[in-house]
Amino acid sequence: MKKFAISAFALIGSAGAALAGGMAEPVMEMAPVIVEEQAGSSSSAGLIIPLILIALIAAAMSSSSESTNIN
16 A cells, blocks of 8 residues: 555656646747848948048148248
8 A cells, every 4th residue: 555655646746747837838930031221322422521531631731831930
């Protein structure tokens, strides 16, 4: 009788652990979203800022090279 009780408790204990988590929810995988980048409006768009900086540097150098001699 003791062996029967021990085996019954062992089966009850293992069955409880096996059913403790329940069934997992299914995972739905979505298709990847592809985003297309639009091309720039012109090829010279990247040259505007450097040209403005060169013009500002040239203007600053020309105004600082003038020297005033007061006699």
